[in-house]
Amino acid sequence: AAVRQGIVDTVQKAVSDPQVKSVVICGQNGIFCGGADIKEFGKDISGPPLVPVFHAIESADKPVVAAIEGSALGGGLELALFCHYRITHSKARLGLPEVTLGLLPAAGGTQRLPRLIGVPAALDLITTGRHVTAAEALKLGFVDQVIDQNTVEAAVKFALSVVGQSLESRRISTLPCPCPDADALFEGVMQKVRQRARGAIAPVTCVQAIQAAVTLPYAQGMQREQELMATLFTSAQARALQYCFFSQRVVSRWSMPSGARWDTSKPKPVTKVAVIGLGTMGRGITVALAQAGLSVVAVETEQQQMIAGQRAVSDMLERAAQRRGVSSAVYRVRYSMKLEAVADVQLVIEAVFEDMVLKEQLFKQLSSICKADTLLCSNTSALDIDHLASQTRSPQLVVGMHFFAPAHVMKLLEVVHGPRSAPQAVATAMELGKRIGKVSVAVGNCRGFVGNRMLMPYSQEALFLVEEGASPEVVDRALEEFGFPMGFFRMSDLSGLDVGWRVRKADGLVKPGQMSRVRQGRRYCPLGDLLCEQGRFELPRGYRARQGLVSRRIDSKEVLERCLYSLINEGFRILEDGIAAGPEDIDMIYVFGYGWPRHRGGPMFYASQVGLDRVLQALEHYQQLHPDVPHLQPSRLLRKLVSSGSPPIHRWKEVIKKPHSAL
């Protein structure tokens, strides 16, 4: 509000003072403007409206120049678009990211950008919210000059040089907004955007606003922009997306149950990393590390795997080099079939087959080959990090680094600390994750950590629903309409049914040929195992008949409640156990690693929006119907939160307070 007031007062003064011949608007400390203060949204903070004063800038009869350094984002870029000229530093980033916050650029962005750079380019920038470099902004035509020197000085010089020149063609509001074949273009774009949005409303509303720029005169288009923004501003989706923006930053400020924290733990410098195993995960991890400029030693002891892995890594790096316009020689990867090649690295990431015996052996070997202060990390997705640590001479230097496939693409990294992991080891893994562009979340050590532990009840419910009469398509459709890119069954097909089968076998749950629906004292669905054993895909009907199960009609509400609430319930248990530091950690794991729709904020945020009492009631209802399913038993924390009056999510920690830590 204070900045808005400052802009209004200063612009009015500069525009009306006859002594002032031209004006430069710049930011402080090398940053033009990151847009509106998102923390003000939803709060009763008043300040002057900006759009009228922005129009006063445009209609001024003296040149107004934006000197853009650092960032010009959202309202910041919109302000710059009201100026007559934009001089930009080469390192600046520009964009209209409002859509990522569930909004649209409502200070004229949707009406003015298409007039300046054309409708297709504006549609791309506004519906994706992507940030562009100064060079791309120049190419697209929304900045006038890109420079490497002092931007403010250059802008002042330029502003003085254009005094007295006509500003007519520089006023974007007066430009036409041509769009040949507008109907066909918007129909096609709308279809694509809807598909990509997976239920998010802001991208679709952005398209509608840009369409108004084509079909309405400028002033009416501006009004339409306001009306459309009003439908978004207080929406649940906008709240969820803004929660995600801040949560992504919250999780980088990690803490451990011991009290160790991000701001008191210094990471060790890492320049050389080894990756052990060149299967799918090892290849992606190698590429991610090499792309971030790290020197990588990739070890694979099996010859065929080495040949295939080396080829796959080289191809991926070649493509990355082409995209960046550099030679692939910039990437430093050395391959070896001998474990001894890792002797001089500072950090090892083990990515061998998910088999505890194999990993135990490997950690023992690594512990004797590597230097005493080398960090030993495992990419296991579920196994006990502390047990692996116990195989080494420095258990405090062992942590989990759980990547998600494909590891060079997926943004999530779970950094798993065991009870003996040193804060410095966690800090180092978190820092490395940041360096390679991951959203890193520190979590405690338990079976499946956070993400896969919560996936367990979700996947079991999906299978139970099929036992009871739903088809896999019905289950998947409900989940995909909710916003997941893939339902449980499509996801299982893609990742390979045998992956889960192997884990269940290791857990002693698989009994070949047996149909019993109770294993280890609880309800179990062997359908997935039977599919794998028989290589069959249309199993449910015959299976139900043999089990004497009577099919019933199952609607999408039940699918969602049983799959999602059981997953959420496990999330509450994880909070109770101190495995995740807060609900934001769980939510970011699900948004960045498991395809949870970002506009729904993550499972724990979703629960808070649905209402904790409703989640509790639904779980109690299903628990009564299925007393043999322990994961439907509402967690103590959920009950405690409901009996504390269901506080807002940012206050849950006050209720959790003293977790009975499992660490």
Ligand SMILES: CC/C=C\C=C\CC(=O)SCCNC(=O)CCNC(=O)[C@H](O)C(C)(C)COP(=O)(O)OP(=O)(O)OC[C@H]1O[C@@H](n2cnc3c(N)ncnc32)[C@H](O)[C@@H]1OP(=O)(O)O
């Ligand atoms: C008439 C109405 C006029 C205009 C209305 C316009 C609507 C908008 O403008 S909506 C906002 C659009 N802007 C954005 O979405 C930008 C969001 N910010 C970013 O993308 C990045 O933060 C960055 C500006 C590129 C800087 O990145 P980086 O250097 O990596 O730092 P961060 O860790 O991301 O941020 C530092 C610190 O600042 C907080 N922050 C950043 N932007 C905002 C913001 N727009 N509002 C409030 N706070 C913001 C961020 O949360 C960090 O704070 P922490 O306390 O560390 O969390």
